[in-house]
Amino acid sequence: MTTLASTHLVDLRGSALDKRTLRTRLPRADAGSGAPLEAVRPLLADIRARGRAAVAEAAARFDGSAPERFRVAAEELAAAAEALDPGVRAALEETIRRVRTVARADLPGAVRTELADGAVVTTRHLPAERVGLYVPGGRAVYPSSVVMNAVPAQVAGVGSVAIASPPQPDTGLPHATVLAAAHLLGVDEVWGIGGAQAIGAFAYGFDGPAGDGLEPVDIITGPGNAYVAAAKALVREHVGIDAVAGPTEIIVLADDTADPAFVAADLISQAEHDPLAAAVLVTDSEPLAAAVDAELGAQGARARHAERIAESLSGAQSGIVLVDSQEAGIAVVNAYAGEHVELHVADAAAVAGRIVNGGAVFIGPHSPVALGDYMAGSNHVLPTLGTAAFGDCLGVSSFLRVSQVIDYSAAALREVGERIIALAEAEDLPAHGEAVRIRLEAGEV
Known part of the structure; x- marks a missing residue:
C-alpha cells in the first residue's frame, strides 16, 4: 500500500x-453549514427595509468603519491608477486586452429563422441594463477579478457597471490596485462596501446624499467568502447571480x-x-x-x-x-x-x-x-463544488438575456391555425384556440 x-x-x-x-x-x-445563511438573512432584510442606514451599521460592524460617503470619488480612482507600479499596470493592460479579445469572439449575434413564407422567429441576445460586480478583499488583493468581471459585462453591452469591494482599514477605501484596475477599465462607479452588505446594497439599493445613492442592479457577479455566497443565494429571488461559489x-x-x-x-x-x-x-x-x-x-x-x-x-x-x-x-x-x-x-x-x-x-x-x-x-470566475457538471464559467453570456421576436403573416398563421386549436383543446385551454379561431373566422387570416 x-x-x-x-x-x-x-x-x-x-x-x-x-x-x-x-x-x-x-x-x-x-x-458548509447553514450558519452563514442564517447570519445573513436578517442583515439583508434590514438593508431592504432601512437602506443606507443598515448598510452603514453593517459596515461599522464588519468593515471597521462607516464612511460619510461609500462611493469612491473619481479623483481617488485616477490617483490610484497614476500611482500604480508600471509593471503591474502593463500586466493589467495585457490581461484586459486578452480577456476582451476572447470575450468579443464569444459575443453572439441575432439569429433569424424563417420557418415558412412569412413565418419568422428571431432570437436576440440583449445585455442587462445594470450589473454589480463584487471584488473580494481579505487574504489577497484581486485586481484580476475586476478585469474578469468587468470586461465581459462591457463587451456584452451592459450600460451601467458598478463595483463593490471591501474598504482597507488604513484608507477606508477599497485596495488601491482594485481602484486602479477599475480606472483602467473606465468603470467610474466603485463602492467601498464589503461582504454580505455589499450584496444587499446591490440587490436593493439605497438612498443617500447627492452622488452617494446606490441604484439596485439586475445581475450580481463575483466571488467572495461564505457570507457573500450566502447573500447571493438569498437575493437571487430579486436579481440574477452568476453562481453561489x-x-x-x-x-x-x-x-x-x-x-x-x-x-x-x-x-x-x-x-x-x-x-x-x-x-x-x-x-x-x-x-x-x-x-x-x-x-x-x-x-x-x-x-x-x-x-x-x-x-x-x-x-x-x-x-x-x-x-x-x-x-x-x-x-x-x-x-x-x-x-x-x-x-x-x-x-x-x-x-x-x-x-x-x-x-x-x-x-x-x-x-x-x-x-x-x-x-x-480565459475567465477565472468558474463553477466550484462540482457545479461544473451544469454551471458555466463567467463570460459575455452571463450578462445577456435571450429574447425572441415572433413575426407571422396572415398566411403563415393560417397554415398552422387548426393545429394550434387542436393542441389547445388537448390541453383544455380553449381560449388559446379561440384567439386563433377568431382570426380565422373574421377573415383576418
Missing part, C-alpha cells in the same frame, strides 16, 4: 467507477510523463488561496504520486504562505487519488467536475476532448492554472 508523507491518499484501484461511488469517495470541500479547487490528471515539480507547484498555487481550498491529484502512477507528495512537502515549506498551504493540503478536501488507468482517471475527473482541471498526460490535447465536466481545462505542462488566473484570455 502506498504511503504519503504530506497528503492523504485515496486508493480507487479496483473500485467501481460509477458516478455515485466516485462522488462519495473523492476529496471535496465541505459546502465555494472554495477554489484544482484537480490534476497526471501520468508517468508528468514533471512532479510542475504538478506540485500547481497544486500549491491553489492551496495558497485559502485553508479550505481543494487540491487533488489523480494518477495511475505510484512513483509519480510519491514524487509529487515529496515536492508538496519541499515546495510548501518554502512558500510565503506555508501555514495556509499546509492546512489546505492536509484537509479532507485535498489528496492524491490512485486509479488503475488513464481511463479510470478520466472518469474520476468528470465525476469531480472541478473548477480547474489540469492535464499532465501524454497526448493531453486528445484527453481534453474527453473532459466534459470542468470549469476550465488546462492542457499540458505549459498551461498552468496561474496562467488562467491572470493572462490566458
Whole structure:
C-alpha cells in the first residue's frame, strides 16, 4: 500500500467507477453549514427595509468603519491608477486586452429563422441594463477579478457597471490596485462596501446624499467568502447571480510523463488561496504520486504562505487519488467536475476532448492554472463544488438575456391555425384556440 508523507491518499484501484461511488469517495470541500445563511438573512432584510442606514451599521460592524460617503470619488480612482507600479499596470493592460479579445469572439449575434413564407422567429441576445460586480478583499488583493468581471459585462453591452469591494482599514477605501484596475477599465462607479452588505446594497439599493445613492442592479457577479455566497443565494429571488461559489479547487490528471515539480507547484498555487481550498491529484502512477507528495512537502515549506498551504493540503478536501488507468482517471475527473482541471498526460490535447465536466481545462505542462488566473484570455470566475457538471464559467453570456421576436403573416398563421386549436383543446385551454379561431373566422387570416 502506498504511503504519503504530506497528503492523504485515496486508493480507487479496483473500485467501481460509477458516478455515485466516485462522488462519495473523492476529496471535496465541505459546502458548509447553514450558519452563514442564517447570519445573513436578517442583515439583508434590514438593508431592504432601512437602506443606507443598515448598510452603514453593517459596515461599522464588519468593515471597521462607516464612511460619510461609500462611493469612491473619481479623483481617488485616477490617483490610484497614476500611482500604480508600471509593471503591474502593463500586466493589467495585457490581461484586459486578452480577456476582451476572447470575450468579443464569444459575443453572439441575432439569429433569424424563417420557418415558412412569412413565418419568422428571431432570437436576440440583449445585455442587462445594470450589473454589480463584487471584488473580494481579505487574504489577497484581486485586481484580476475586476478585469474578469468587468470586461465581459462591457463587451456584452451592459450600460451601467458598478463595483463593490471591501474598504482597507488604513484608507477606508477599497485596495488601491482594485481602484486602479477599475480606472483602467473606465468603470467610474466603485463602492467601498464589503461582504454580505455589499450584496444587499446591490440587490436593493439605497438612498443617500447627492452622488452617494446606490441604484439596485439586475445581475450580481463575483466571488467572495461564505457570507457573500450566502447573500447571493438569498437575493437571487430579486436579481440574477452568476453562481453561489465555494472554495477554489484544482484537480490534476497526471501520468508517468508528468514533471512532479510542475504538478506540485500547481497544486500549491491553489492551496495558497485559502485553508479550505481543494487540491487533488489523480494518477495511475505510484512513483509519480510519491514524487509529487515529496515536492508538496519541499515546495510548501518554502512558500510565503506555508501555514495556509499546509492546512489546505492536509484537509479532507485535498489528496492524491490512485486509479488503475488513464481511463479510470478520466472518469474520476468528470465525476469531480472541478473548477480547474489540469492535464499532465501524454497526448493531453486528445484527453481534453474527453473532459466534459470542468470549469476550465488546462492542457499540458505549459498551461498552468496561474496562467488562467491572470493572462490566458480565459475567465477565472468558474463553477466550484462540482457545479461544473451544469454551471458555466463567467463570460459575455452571463450578462445577456435571450429574447425572441415572433413575426407571422396572415398566411403563415393560417397554415398552422387548426393545429394550434387542436393542441389547445388537448390541453383544455380553449381560449388559446379561440384567439386563433377568431382570426380565422373574421377573415383576418
